[in-house]
Amino acid sequence: MTIEQLNIDDANEQVLFADVALPVPVPMLYTYSIPAEYRGNIKERTRVIVQFGKKRIVTGIVEKVHGNRPEIYAAKPILEVLDTEPIITRMQMEVMKWMSDYYMCTFGEVINAALPSGLKLSSESRIQLHPHNDWNDSEYPFDDRELLILKALENNDSLTYKEAAEVIDQKSALKFIKSLIQKDVIIIYEEVREKYKPKIVKKIRLAASYATDEKTLQSLFAELEKRPKQSDILLKYLQMVPVYQKPERNEGGIPKSTINEAGLSVSSLNTLIKNKIFEEFEEIISRFEENTEVFEASPLSEIQEKAKQEILDIFEEKSTTLLHGITGSGKTEIYISLIQEALDNGLQVLYLLPEIALTAQIVNRLKVVFGDRMGVYHSKFSDNERVEVWMGLLDGRFDFIVGVRSAIFLPFADLGLIIVDEEHENSYKQYEPSPRYHARDVALFLAHKHGGKTILGSATPSVESFYNARIGKYGLVTINNRYGDAQLPQMVFADIRTEKKRKTATGNFSSVLIEALGGILEKKEQAIVFQNRRGYSNFITCDDCGYTPECPRCAVSLTYHQYKNQLNCHYCGHKEPVPVTCPACGSQRIRTVGFGTEKIEEDLKLIFPEAKIQRMDLETTRVKYAYHNIIKDFEDGKIDILVGTQMVSKGLDFDRVSLVSVFDIDRMIHFPDFRSMERTYQLTTQVSGRAGRKDIAGKVIIQTGDPEQPILKLISQQNYNTFFDLEMQEREKFNYPPFSRMIKILVRSKDKKLSKDAAEFLGNILKEDLGTYRVLGPHEPIINKIRDKYLMEIYLKIERKYNINSVKEKIKAAYLEALRKKDFSQVEFITDVDPY
Numbered sequence: 001m002t003i004e005q006l007n008i009d010d011a012n013e014q015v016l017f018a019d020v021a022l023p024v025p026v027p028m029l030y031t032y033s034i035p036a037e038y039r040g041n042i043k044e045r046t047r048v049i050v051q052f053g054k055k056r057i058v059t060g061i062v063e064k065v066h067g068n069r070p071e072i073y074a075a076k077p078i079l080e081v082l083d084t085e086p087i088i089t090r091m092q093m094e095v096m097k098w099m100s101d102y103y104m105c106t107f108g109e110v111i112n113a114a115l116p117s118g119l120k121l122s123s124e125s126r127i128q129l130h131p132h133n134d135w136n137d138s139e140y141p142f143d144d145r146e147l148l149i150l151k152a153l154e155n156n157d158s159l160t161y162k163e164a165a166e167v168i169d170q171k172s173a174l175k176f177i178k179s180l181i182q183k184d185v186i187i188i189y190e191e192v193r194e195k196y197k198p199k200i201v202k203k204i205r206l207a208a209s210y211a212t213d214e215k216t217l218q219s220l221f222a223e224l225e226k227r228p229k230q231s232d233i234l235l236k237y238l239q240m241v242p243v244y245q246k247p248e249r250n251e252g253g254i255p256k257s258t259i260n261e262a263g264l265s266v267s268s269l270n271t272l273i274k275n276k277i278f279e280e281f282e283e284i285i286s287r288f289e290e291n292t293e294v295f296e297a298s299p300l301s302e303i304q305e306k307a308k309q310e311i312l313d314i315f316e317e318k319s320t321t322l323l324h325g326i327t328g329s330g331k332t333e334i335y336i337s338l339i340q341e342a343l344d345n346g347l348q349v350l351y352l353l354p355e356i357a358l359t360a361q362i363v364n365r366l367k368v369v370f371g372d373r374m375g376v377y378h379s380k381f382s383d384n385e386r387v388e389v390w391m392g393l394l395d396g397r398f399d400f401i402v403g404v405r406s407a408i409f410l411p412f413a414d415l416g417l418i419i420v421d422e423e424h425e426n427s428y429k430q431y432e433p434s435p436r437y438h439a440r441d442v443a444l445f446l447a448h449k450h451g452g453k454t455i456l457g458s459a460t461p462s463v464e465s466f467y468n469a470r471i472g473k474y475g476l477v478t479i480n481n482r483y484g485d486a487q488l489p490q491m492v493f494a495d496i497r498t499e500k501k502r503k504t505a506t507g508n509f510s511s512v513l514i515e516a517l518g519g520i521l522e523k524k525e526q527a528i529v530f531q532n533r534r535g536y537s538n539f540i541t542c543d544d545c546g547y548t549p550e551c552p553r554c555a556v557s558l559t560y561h562q563y564k565n566q567l568n569c570h571y572c573g574h575k576e577p578v579p580v581t582c583p584a585c586g587s588q589r590i591r592t593v594g595f596g597t598e599k600i601e602e603d604l605k606l607i608f609p610e611a612k613i614q615r616m617d618l619e620t621t622r623v624k625y626a627y628h629n630i631i632k633d634f635e636d637g638k639i640d641i642l643v644g645t646q647m648v649s650k651g652l653d654f655d656r657v658s659l660v661s662v663f664d665i666d667r668m669i670h671f672p673d674f675r676s677m678e679r680t681y682q683l684t685t686q687v688s689g690r691a692g693r694k695d696i697a698g699k700v701i702i703q704t705g706d707p708e709q710p711i712l713k714l715i716s717q718q719n720y721n722t723f724f725d726l727e728m729q730e731r732e733k734f735n736y737p738p739f740s741r742m743i744k745i746l747v748r749s750k751d752k753k754l755s756k757d758a759a760e761f762l763g764n765i766l767k768e769d770l771g772t773y774r775v776l777g778p779h780e781p782i783i784n785k786i787r788d789k790y791l792m793e794i795y796l797k798i799e800r801k802y803n804i805n806s807v808k809e810k811i812k813a814a815y816l817e818a819l820r821k822k823d824f825s826q827v828e829f830i831t832d833v834d835p836y
Contacts, residue, residue, distance in 0.1 A: 015033060015067070016066070017065070017069060019031050020060035020061065021061045021107055022050070022108050022111070023109075024058065024108045026108055027106050031068075032078045033077050034077075042078075043062065043065075044086065045062065045086035045087070045089070046087065047083050048062055048082060050079060058121075059082070059120045061088060063093070087119065087411070104812075105434040105435045105436070106434075113409065113430075113433075114409035115409075117383045119387055126189060127153070127187070128157060129150070129186055133185055149167055149176060149180065200282050200283065202255070203282070204273065205241075205250050205251065205252070207279055210277065229264070230268045233268055234277075236258075237278075241254060297340065304334050304479075307323070308337055310475075312338075314475030315475075317475075319454060320447075320455075321453070321455050321474060322455075322468075324477070325477075326480060329459070329480075329482055332421075335351065335457070336365075339370070343370075346414070347415070347416025347452070348399045348400070348416060349400045349401070349417045350418045351403075352418065352443060353402065353404060354426075354427035355425075361635075363402055373400055375392055376401075377406065378406070379404065379406065389401070405428050405439030412446075414450065415446065415447065416453065417447075420443050420455070420456050420457065423457060423461065424460055424465070431832075436831075436833070438836060459685060460720060464738045466720075467728070489660070489699055489700045491700045492702070493716070494704070496704065508664075510701075513661055513701050517659065525659070526640060526658065527641045527659040527660065528648050528661070528690050529600060529644075530644060532683070533596045533597065533645070533667070539592075540567070540590055541590070541593055543591055544587040545584050545587065547582050547585065549567055551571070551574050552574065554574070554785055555785035560578065561598060565578055571786050571787070572787045595664065597617045598617075598619070608641070612640045613640065614633065614641075616645075617645045618645070648687065659700075660688055661701045661702070662687060666704055668680040677711055678727060688715075741834070742796065743795070743798070743833050744795055744831075745795075745796070746793055746829075746830040747791070747828070747829055754826070755789075755827065756778070759793075763775060763778045766796065766811070769810045770796065770798075778793060
């Protein structure tokens with residue numbers, strides 16, 4: 001339907017309007033008129049198609065229906081109503097509004113993040129004849145190709161640009177379309193199409209007259225004696241569907257493709273269908289494998305049962321419990337038992353994981369227990385698969401969801417339990433685009449709204465969560481033993497700097513690490529090598545003049561990826577070929593600097609040519625099932641050494657891993673961030689926990705240039721409480737979280753001076769309103785240019801007792817004051833609340 005075709009003037013009925021939340025970054029809802037054809041059947045929280053601006057067609061959510069005409073602008077009509085029933089729950093709307101307020105973003109940005117792409121519509125420009133101007137009466141002349149397009153439109157309601165080009169046998173028809181628009185004989189409109197398409201399978205079943213009467217069926221076989229191909233199809237069907245023993249099975253039939261897969265004649269089948277012996281029909285099926293066979297979960301050990309009971313006791317008084325269990329302590333089995341109890345009580349459960357990599361392994365364990373009542377939700381699923389999980393939750397097919405951070409947006413009706421596994425993980429934080437939320441914190445609010453309970457689980461809790469447990473806001477349950485009395489791995493620090501001086505190192509591998517890797521290969525065991533940097537090397541440089549290729553759009557050097565023979569920017573995606581000679585001086589003495597996962601993989605293959613070595617990082621896991629395939633190969637013993645980034649550190653459980661190496665811990669320790677010690681402790685402890693989880697003794701080798709660093713001693717002792725106490729002393733001394741709340745303001749524009757001037761102007765307003773000691777900056781970040789935009793940062797540190805809502809109002813007022821200045825109209829001000 002086009003806007004020109006709408007007629008909403010109906011004098012006999014009251015004109016109704018709808019406030020619609022649009023998935024665009026505008027602060028307010030937009031009001032649309034409801035055409036007469038939709039009055040009476042449009043409901044709140046359903047999707048509608050509307051026009052926003054001159055050409056843009058978007059999918060919005062109806063928030064309210066009323067009779068108040070907007071005063072400032074003329075309300076455009078709703079183009080189409082997509083749902084008969086709400087696809088968003090009232091609770092979801094409340095949570096999304098809270099997110100908008102708390103994270104200082106627009107409601108539209110939250111809607112855009114919440115709805116899976118399959119529930120948002122795609123639009124396609126089409127052309128049609130002008131409804132009011134007959135081209136046959138036009139005073140304008142038309143050339144042959146224009147006439148071909150016009151005649152094609154007489155036989156078709158509309159054409160796409162591509163179809164118009166095919167009509168005139170040209171690569172593009174844009175020139176002719178533009179001419180016809182100027183002659184006022186055609187118009188352009190947007191055809192909006194639903195993205196989600198259910199999965200449909202073509203099936204066949206035996207006609208009822210044959211399925212219910214054995215004599216008729218016997219007569220049919222007699223008729224088909226001279227048609228063996230048709231007779232074979234009938235026999236095959238009866239083997240698969242016993243129509244007399246189980247007549248109800250015939251109604252469901254079998255997939256039509258089964259006949260072809262059995263090597264039988266499809267043309268003969270079509271003849272049987274034509275002769276009405278078989279009926280062909282379509283059925284909507286799930287995109288997920290059916291798994292009706294389920295098994296009971298493994299019984300809990302005495303220690304696990306005790307921890308579970310402690311959690312339940314705490315839930316009598318508190319809504320949140322921190323489960324602090326060391327790596328390998330069996331937290332997942334406790335989760336499974338608590339999930340089962342919640343489901344048995346008719347409640348829904350959400351199990352959050354920080355990485356898609358984790359879902360590949362843990363979903364298999366959970367499927368065995370919970371079968372098809374469990375849905376999985378993450379970004380590697382297709383749009384259609386994510387919509388099926390969304391709709392499956394709405395219609396009651398799923399009552400248990402396993403997912404990554406975006407799963408907090410799903411339409412739960414009665415959420416009784418949320419488990420946030422590896423709650424300390426930075427992957428729960430969304431940085432780009434807005435809303436810049438933290439899934440753990442949203443989960444706590446989500447559970448509160450539903451009256452449910454939350455378990456935060458980790459071997460290395462975030463400082464904030466452990467602090468909340470210490471002060472009694474959360475309950476605390478601790479497990480200090482590994483499951484089955486497995487021993488913690490032995491930890492060894494390899495002094496790579498000393499080895500290089502003594503020339504005992506092999507490249508950047510210490511002799512300690514090389515010897516240990518050789519040992520595990522001899523014993524047919526497995527190893528994990530962790531390096532928190534992907535690519536082949538950090539960058540390349542010219543030995544003669546020092547030239548280093550940098551990204552033209554970002555203030556970073558380009559990372560060298562050998563397998564693609566490319567220099568890549570990990571911030572904006574810019575790529576360029578590797579120069580053969582130095583672009584600055586012409587020298588051929590170009591070398592790589594630093595070690596990424598790709599370089600480590602290559603060197604290990606040279607050192608251990610017989611070993612099966614695999615890399616797991618962003619590059620090797622872009623394909624949908626790549627995580628699953630790599631992890632399965634590792635579980636099956638098809639990989640000896642797994643080289644990876646953070647992906648290998650999180651919650652994976654492998655029986656035969658006896659060695660873990662942290663390749664370069666110093667880079668993490670010296671990262672310029674107040675959380676660097678916390679994250680170093682967490683990452684190292686987590687990746688170390690992959691070693692020696694069953695009967696095999698584990699060993700961890702950490703390569704460092706300074707084995708005497710205090711943080712290394714704390715890591716080797718695996719004493720989280722001591723680490724926490726020392727970290728809290730530093731945080732309190734400098735008023736960092738949890739003793740304060742932090743808000744980061746990013747100022748960016750394409751003009752460097754403009755960014756600096758705007759940041760200083762904004763900073764001065766905030767210092768005046770909040771006090772100089774609460775405002776840090778403005779200052780240039782280490783990477784001060786990304787995607788052609790220059791950056792400045794301001795940090796606010798607000799004491800816990802100070803009203804944070806008052807601070808947010810002052811920030812908004814400061815933005816408005818800055819934007820009133822004409823010079824700053826093109827400057828972006830981006831707010832990140834709790835920039836963990």
